[in-house]
Amino acid sequence: MERRPLVAANLKMNDLPEGALEEDSPFRERGNADVIAIPTFLDIDKCIGKYIITGAQYGGRFDVAEGAYTGDISMQMLYDRRVRYVLCGHSERRELHNESNDNVIEQAVAVLKHNMHPIICVGENSEQRKTGKEKDVVSEQLAGFPFNSVSYTVAYEPIWAIGEKALRAATPEEAEEMHAYIRSLLDEEHRAVTRILYGGSVKPNDEAGKMIRQPNIDGFLVGGCSLQLDKFKGILDIVNEATGE
Numbered sequence: 341m342e343r344r345p346l347v348a349a350n351l352k353m354n355d356l357p358e359g360a361l362e363e364d365s366p367f368r369e370r371g372n373a374d375v376i377a378i379p380t381f382l383d384i385d386k387c388i389g390k391y392i393i394t395g396a397q398y399g400g401r402f403d404v405a406e407g408a409y410t411g412d413i414s415m416q417m418l419y420d421r422r423v424r425y426v427l428c429g430h431s432e433r434r435e436l437h438n439e440s441n442d443n444v445i446e447q448a449v450a451v452l453k454h455n456m457h458p459i460i461c462v463g464e465n466s467e468q469r470k471t472g473k474e475k476d477v478v479s480e481q482l483a484g485f486p487f488n489s490v491s492y493t494v495a496y497e498p499i500w501a502i503g504e505k506a507l508r509a510a511t512p513e514e515a516e517e518m519h520a521y522i523r524s525l526l527d528e529e530h531r532a533v534t535r536i537l538y539g540g541s542v543k544p545n546d547e548a549g550k551m552i553r554q555p556n557i558d559g560f561l562v563g564g565c566s567l568q569l570d571k572f573k574g575i576l577d578i579v580n581e582a583t584g585e
């Protein structure tokens with residue numbers, strides 16, 4: 341496989357699960373996949389202190405290092421604390437914090453400017469899928485992103501497959517079709533090397549095994565199962581097994 345898989349734990353607004361910082365924590369695993377933890381801001385230092393590769397769930401999009409921006413955390417602050425990945429435009433932030441497509445792209449560009457790695461989240465809602473608009477929605481979400489940037493990751497997370505309200509996970513075929521489409525949007529230089537993750541009800545089951553064997557699915561963004569370390573470890577085992585073939 342040209343691309344090393346990446347499995348990211350999106351802990352959302354939850355404390356670190358018990359054992360997350362221990363020696364045998366799956367967040368510290370160094371197998372065939374890169375593993376990163378994306379905790380709340382409060383737990384970032386703790387993870388980094390244990391040599392866990394750590395991401396932030398959001399970074400202030402204003403291009404300033406500090407100042408009168410109540411509630412924001414600047415990209416510079418994240419970088420200084422050795423955060424290396426930043427999620428941009430998770431659907432929960434788009435919906436609950438009114439982050440527009442433009443805001444999200446601005447954020448991703450700010451991440452790059454600070455020598456970090458954006459994980460740009462895209463995905464349609466169930467209505468948009470029902471009416472066949474999913475590809476248009478995703479291409480609009482990515483419009484304006486400089487695809488020729490150094491390195492970045494895209495996460496496809498159909499809203500209808502995410503979290504407690506999920507109707508179901510996408511099938512491997514549905515996900516692969518969208519991932520291949522997203523890859524077609526990238527510039528030639530980055531097409532073969534950029535990782536595109538699937539997120540939405542990923543669990544340690546046969547479906548995950550089928551997903552990771554699809555040519556354009558390069559790993560997972562895991563929500564719920566990242567709070568149960570045995571399940572997260574199960575997902576890593578599935579990815580490691582597929583990668584070792």
Ligand code: PGA
Nearest residue numbers: 502503540541562563564
């Ligand atoms: P889920 O969340 O795995 O709980 O569906 C994924 C995400 O929102 O990143």
